[in-house]
Amino acid sequence: xxxxxxxxxxxxxxxxxxxxxxxxxxxxxxxxxxxxxxxxxxxxxxxxxxxxxxxxxxxxxxxxxxxxxxxxxxxxxxxxxxxxxxxxxxxxxxxxxxxxxxxxxxxxxxxxxxxxxxxxxxxxxxxxxxxxxxxxxxxxxxxxxxxxxxxxxxxxxxxxxxxxxxxxxxxxxxxxxxxxxxxxxxxxxxxxxxxxxxxxxxxxxxxxxxxxxxxxxxxxxxxxxxxxxxxxxxxxxxxxxxxxxxxxxxxxxxxxxxxxxxxxxxxxxxxxxxxxxxxxxxxxxxxxxxxxxxxxxxxxxxxxxxxxxxxxxxxxxxxxxxxxxxxxxxxxxxxxxxxxxxxxxxxxxxxxxxxxxxxxxxxxxxxxxxxxxxxxxxxxxxxxxxxxxxxxx
Amino acid sequence: xxxxxxxxxxxxxxxxxxxxxxxxxxxxxxxxxxxxxxxxxxxxxxxxxxxxxxxxxxxxxxxxxxxxxxxxxxxxxxxxxxxxxxxxxxxxxxxxxxxxxxxxxxxxxxxxxxxxxxxxxxxxxxxxxxxxxxxxxxxxxxxxxxxxxxxxxxxxxxxxxxxxxxxxxxxxxxxxxxxxxxxxxxxxxxxxxxxxxxxxxxxxxxxxxxxxxxxxxxxxxxxxxxxxxxxxxxxxxxxxxxxxxxxxxxxxxxxxxxxxxxxxxxxxxxxxxxxxxxxxxxxxxxxxxxxxxxxxxxxxxxxxxxxxxxxxxxxxxxxxxxxxxxxxxxxxxxxxxxxxxxxxxxxxxxxxxxxxxxxxxxxxxxxxxxxxxxxxxxxxxxxxxxxxxxxxxxxxxxxxxxxxxxxxxxxxxxxxxxxxxxxxxxxxxxxxxxxxxxxxxxxxxxxxxxxxxxxxxxxxxxxxxxxxxxxxxxxxxxxxxxxxxxxxxxxxxxxxxxxxxxxxxxxxx
Numbered sequence: 001x002x003x004x005x006x007x008x009x010x011x012x013x014x015x016x017x018x019x020x021x022x023x024x025x026x027x028x029x030x031x032x033x034x035x036x037x038x039x040x041x042x043x044x045x046x047x048x049x050x051x052x053x054x055x056x057x058x059x060x061x062x063x064x065x066x067x068x069x070x071x072x073x074x075x076x077x078x079x080x081x082x083x084x085x086x087x088x089x090x091x092x093x094x095x096x097x098x099x100x101x102x103x104x105x106x107x108x109x110x111x112x113x114x115x116x117x118x119x120x121x122x123x124x125x126x127x128x129x130x131x132x133x134x135x136x137x138x139x140x141x142x143x144x145x146x147x148x149x150x151x152x153x154x155x156x157x158x159x160x161x162x163x164x165x166x167x168x169x170x171x172x173x174x175x176x177x178x179x180x181x182x183x184x185x186x187x188x189x190x191x192x193x194x195x196x197x198x199x200x201x202x203x204x205x206x207x208x209x210x211x212x213x214x215x216x217x218x219x220x221x222x223x224x225x226x227x228x229x230x231x232x233x234x235x236x237x238x239x240x241x242x243x244x245x246x247x248x249x250x251x252x253x254x255x256x257x258x259x260x261x262x263x264x265x266x267x268x269x270x271x272x273x274x275x276x277x278x279x280x281x282x283x284x285x286x287x288x289x290x291x292x293x294x295x296x297x298x299x300x301x302x303x304x305x306x307x308x309x310x311x312x313x314x315x316x317x318x319x320x321x322x323x324x325x326x327x328x329x330x331x332x333x334x335x336x337x338x339x340x341x342x343x344x345x346x347x348x349x350x351x352x353x354x355x356x357x358x359x360x361x362x363x364x365x366x367x368x369x370x371x372x373x374x375x376x377x378x379x380x381x382x383x384x385x386x387x388x389x390x391x392x393x
Numbered sequence: 394x395x396x397x398x399x400x401x402x403x404x405x406x407x408x409x410x411x412x413x414x415x416x417x418x419x420x421x422x423x424x425x426x427x428x429x430x431x432x433x434x435x436x437x438x439x440x441x442x443x444x445x446x447x448x449x450x451x452x453x454x455x456x457x458x459x460x461x462x463x464x465x466x467x468x469x470x471x472x473x474x475x476x477x478x479x480x481x482x483x484x485x486x487x488x489x490x491x492x493x494x495x496x497x498x499x500x501x502x503x504x505x506x507x508x509x510x511x512x513x514x515x516x517x518x519x520x521x522x523x524x525x526x527x528x529x530x531x532x533x534x535x536x537x538x539x540x541x542x543x544x545x546x547x548x549x550x551x552x553x554x555x556x557x558x559x560x561x562x563x564x565x566x567x568x569x570x571x572x573x574x575x576x577x578x579x580x581x582x583x584x585x586x587x588x589x590x591x592x593x594x595x596x597x598x599x600x601x602x603x604x605x606x607x608x609x610x611x612x613x614x615x616x617x618x619x620x621x622x623x624x625x626x627x628x629x630x631x632x633x634x635x636x637x638x639x640x641x642x643x644x645x646x647x648x649x650x651x652x653x654x655x656x657x658x659x660x661x662x663x664x665x666x667x668x669x670x671x672x673x674x675x676x677x678x679x680x681x682x683x684x685x686x687x688x689x690x691x692x693x694x695x696x697x698x699x700x701x702x703x704x705x706x707x708x709x710x711x712x713x714x715x716x717x718x719x720x721x722x723x724x725x726x727x728x729x730x731x732x733x734x735x736x737x738x739x740x741x742x743x744x745x746x747x748x749x750x751x752x753x754x755x756x757x758x759x760x761x762x763x764x765x766x767x768x769x770x771x772x773x774x775x776x777x778x779x780x781x782x783x784x785x786x787x788x789x790x791x792x793x794x795x796x797x798x799x800x801x802x803x804x805x806x807x808x809x810x811x812x813x814x815x816x817x818x819x820x821x822x823x824x825x826x827x828x829x830x831x832x833x834x835x836x837x838x839x840x841x842x843x844x845x846x847x848x849x850x851x852x853x854x855x856x857x858x859x860x861x862x863x864x865x866x867x868x869x870x871x872x873x874x875x876x877x878x879x880x881x882x883x884x885x886x887x888x889x890x891x892x893x894x895x896x897x898x899x900x901x902x
Contacts, residue, residue: 231761234748241743248700248730248738249752250721 015306022304023318026349030342037338048328049342052321055328062196062207066278068320069209070095072216073271074298075316076223077264079307081147083227084260085240086140090151091268092295093158094132098125098269099276099285099292100162100170106181106277107170117184122215122273129269130262132158137261141254147261155291163287177284178276186279187212208282212274217313219267224309236260268295300347322346396458397422397585398443398474398554403452405438407796410787412438413449416611418587418604420554425576425586427596427617429629430606431828432800433785436589439606440556443587444476445469470496475552477543477560480736480799483531490514490527493546510549517548521575533660535687544572555579556587561595573599591828593622594857605629630830640840643864646676648712649817649848650697655706657689657696666692668872669706674817679839679849681863683856685892689872690852691733694821697850698730699723700738711816724753729815731806731823733852739806740794747775747790750809782808783834800827807835811842818842821852836862856885870894 030049034042048055053064074091081088105121112120136150172179190211197204227233238246239256246253271294275283301319305311326343330336398420405413412435420426430436441447443454445463453460456472463469469476483492490507493514499506511527518525523541531539540560547555557576561569576586576599588600596603596617603620605612605628612628627633651673659666667689674680684690695701697708699720708716715723724730732738740749751760751771760767760774775790784804786792794802807823820839824832839862843849853859859866860880868876868891876883876891876898890896 229766230764231756231766232764234755234766238741238744238752242737242741244737245739245741245752247720248698248732250719250724252719252721 015308015311019304019306019311019315022349022352023346025352026346029349030346033338033342033345037342038332038334041332041334045329045332045334048332049322049325049346051328052325055325057198058196059198059205059207060324062192062209064317064321064324065192065196065213066207066209066275066282067323068317069212069216070271070275070294071297071301071316071320072213072220072313073274074268074294075301075305075312076216076220076298076309077268077271078298079302079305079309079312080223080227080267081260081264082302082307083240084236084256085243086257086260086264087148088133088151088261088264088268089148089299090133090136090154090158090265090295091271091298092291092293093151093155094129094265094268095272095295095298096162096285096292097132097158097272098129098266099272100165100178101125101128101269102185102273103170103178103181103276103285104165106185107179110182110184112184114184115188117182118187118277121181121185121277122270125269125273126266127269129272130266132269133261133265134258137258137265140261141257155295159289159291162285163289166285166287171287172284175284177286180280180284181277183279185277186210186282187215187274187277190214206281208278210278212278215270215274219270220309220313223267227309268298271298297347303352319347395422396420397456399455399458400439400443401453401455403439403442403449403454405435405442405447405449408787411609413442414609414611415452416606416609419614420585420587421602422585423580423583424601425580425588425599427600427603428587428589428606429591429593429596429603429625431591431608431629431830432804433608433798434606434629434828435609436606437558437798440476440558440587440589443469444474444556467496470550470552473551473553474556475547475550475554476556476558477540477547478558481539481543483539483542485532486530488528488530489525489534489542489545492531492542493527493549497550514545514549517545521545521548521571535691538687553583554585554587556589558589559591560588561590561592569595591832593625593829596625597622607631626829629828639837640862641844643678643843645678645864646846648673648675649710650674650850651707651709651712652697653707653709655693655696655708656704657692657701658704659692660701665704666872667696670869670872670874671706672867672874672877674848674850676848677843677846678864679843679851679862680865680867681851681853681859682867682869683853683859683888683892684869686854688869688892690821690869692872693869694730694733694819694852698728698819724813727814727816729810729813729818731810731818731820733821735799735802735806740802742793742795744794745790746779746784746786746792746794746797746805747771749794749805750775750778750790750812753809753813778805778808778812782811784808800831803827804831807838811838815842815847817848817850819850819852822854823851824853824855824858832858856888859888860885868892 031042031046034045038045053060074095077091077094078088102121102125105124109117109120132154136147136154139145139150140147166178170179187210192209192211193206196207196209227237235251236256238249238251239253243253275294276285297319301312301316304315323343326339329339396419400416400418403413403416404411416435416439418428418439428436428439438447442449443463445465445468448464454463455461461472463472484495490511494510499510514527523545525538525541525545531542544560561572573595576588580586590596600617602614603617603625604614605625607629615625623633653671654669655667655671656665656669657667670693682690682693692701696703699718703716706716707714710723710726710728713726715726736742741752751774754760755766760770772790778784779789782804785801786797803825810818824835827835839849839851851863863880866876866878866880866883866888867874868888870892871894875894878898887896891898
């Protein structure tokens with residue numbers, strides 16, 4: 001019994017538990033919004049949200065993973081920056097610039113053979129995403145311009161630049177979307193086509209999911225290793241926590257701020273590539289004046305995952321799962337806006353896991369000590385007179 | 394039995410450590426009651442309990458015989474309890490005045506009335522000789538000045554129970570004398586003072602009674618007049634302590650550090666913080682730079698260690714010009730540095746003890762292979778240093794730095810800097826906030842470094858330390874060296890005069 005309690009008090013368990021608890025509160029709140037907006041179908045609608053990807057069986061689950069992929073990447077981008085003391089609000093801009101670069105390379109550079117083509121497209125996306133974060137990084141390190149302001153500005157610059165460049169180069173005006181990328185640039189299925197499909201007559205109704213999810217998970221593991229196992233990660237975290245002490249220790253804190261931003265930007269850029277290098281059935285870039293939601297959703301993903309790269313994998317899948325569930329709610333009598341509100345409530349309440357992280361151990365400890373404390377309080381009062389006597393001697 | 398405050402059987406636990414174990418403290422009205430104990434003995438924790446920062450697991454607090462619950466510093470303030478913390482609680486980008494009135498602003502119709510507050514602050518400042526500029530920003534003033542702001546804050550609130558958590562650590566002897574006088578004046582006006590300190594001289598000078606703690610336990614309460622310093626230190630440490638550092642005559646060898654015409658700009662003013670300073674430190678000697686806080690010592694050290702760029706002049710380490718070298722290059726050239734502000738420069742408080750102990754070594758082949766941290770080596774290394782330097786913490790190498798006591802944090806820095814085996818060790822107030830046992834140890838170690846034929850540059854505000862440890866004393870006044878003397882050729886009073894700028898001794902500059 002005592003051992004079980006000690007495990008509950010350990011850091012890792014506490015972190016996971018607080019995230020789960022935050023999700024639970026988010027769901028409760030989402031259910032309340034459902035009840036208010038449409039009481040008669042609330043329970044049914046909530047069931048659909050909870051069923052998430054399962055609503056359309058294996059294909060649906062594949063879609064969950066497909067849409068989780070960019071969220072893992074933007075979540076990693078925000079989370080990595082968090083860990084190094086920076087608040088990267090610019091994932092949306094880095095994401096869309098990376099996406100454009102990948103699509104451009106995918107459409108135009110057809111001289112590249114198959115595996116090389118998509119690899120180059122991803123690298124290009126990382127490069128441009130990194131570049132988009134380099135500017136705020138340099139401004140932060142050398143001019144002390146706060147990264148929140150500069151990354152927000154870069155979001156808008158990125159969005160309009162990407163829209164302009166797409167229209168000028170890879171625009172399919174009939175569909176008002178970016179063009180299909182060349183087959184050689186589409187990410188391979190990576191074995192996932194054997195799992196995530198629904199039978200359709202003799203054929204398969206395939207999910208869009210592809211090896212992008214493998215790449216995202218691999219990169220999350222790489223980030224985890226960099227942050228926790230390497231001297232580079234040690235330096236980055238040191239600068240994030242205390243740049244004065246880092247300087248004193250001989251760490252080049254300006255270089256680390258820039259590097260940290262560039263890595264965060266590259267991760268978000270890769271997210272853009274992984275989402276849009278998915279062939280004719282996959283997503284295409286819509287040329288609209290709206291910041292990429294994948295970028296902003298990276299923030300709750302990172303918060304819910306407590307900025308831990310491994311936690312981010314799970315929180316991104318969770319948020320994608322809930323969002324997919326929301327899409328299926330349209331079969332009921334729900335207005336799409338209400339669905340968005342409900343999903344947003346669940347996501348943002350879930351991001352409060354940090355709050356629960358500090359509350360849960362307090363409750364656990366309180367319970368543990370309550371019995372002992374009441375028993376000894378009386379003894380303490382009784383003992384008070386003895387000390388007074390001792391002091392007078 | 395007119396106790397104004399009683400803390401009865403207080404027990405406070407933190408994960409892995411019992412900071413206070415059944416401690417009783419009773420403060421009489423109008424007395425100065427000293428609280429004595431080693432680092433980590435639980436003095437600060439006990440005071441934080443009284444001040445409402447922590448809730449004790451067990452025990453009760455009484456004010457004037459009535460049991461009270463103090464749940465926050467606001468409650469404490471309502472009960473007339475004020476505190477000067479060991480680590481100041483100031484808003485760095487506020488002015489002195491704004492900090493003092495924070496929480497007790499005088500307003501009319503929702504607008505701040507700063508004039509009345511300002512007059513009161515200036516009056517208090519003059520009355521107690523604190524000489525604080527009410528319009529200076531906290532981040533621009535020295536640590537010593539910041540502490541005076543804390544004292545003013547308490548005076549401003551007309552608190553009747555005043556807690557001083559190691560208030561003299563950063564003051565000059567003259568200032569300490571003045572503070573002692575202020576404390577006595579305050580008690581004669583009916584205020585009661587709890588005085589936390591390691592310094593037995595100060596307890597002897599002002600305190601009426603003294604409560605001693607050791608390792609979180611209550612040892613006893615004694616009458617100061619009838620107890621000797623030796624007895625008190627024995628109660629505190631649990632063994633006999635020597636106050637004078639044994640050392641043999643210095644045998645200075647070749648020059649390790651040579652500073653020539655060093656000029657360093659000041660961060661806040663147009664005038665220079667260091668004005669063309671030249672001196673040498675040789676192997677096998679401890680050179681001490683004495684001076685009142687804020688006379689350019691910090692800037693001088695930052696110039697030598699590379700934390701601040703210098704304006705002109707040269708710094709030679711072992712004959713090599715390092716005035717343009719990076720901080721890492723200087724560290725690797727054999728420069729050890731115990732910084733003045735351990736929280737700002739010396740430690741990463743969010744890191745563990747082990748991570749802090751390798752802060753200057755993590756990149757060496759011992760602790761990394763191909764960029765991967767060697768956790769086992771770091772753990773072994775930390776265990777070794779923890780044992781060697783007796784660093785006390787709740788969870789060993791895994792303890793988060795922030796949760797450790799100030800003295801043990803300092804020990805961690807000292808351990809790290811001694812371990813790099815420096816050619817030149819720059820120690821800025823290395824014993825600040827440490828107890829006699831630890832001070833004795835660090836002084837002994839500094840002499841040990843010297844006896845290994847290395848050079849030590851000590852920057853200290855405490856004249857006892859200056860006289861006790863150094864082989865040569867340089868006095869700095871307003872960015873210039875005004876004296877170069879040997880400790881046995883000078884008295885503490887004379888040093889005080891040099892430090893105040895009213896005396897000079899042929900120093901070429």
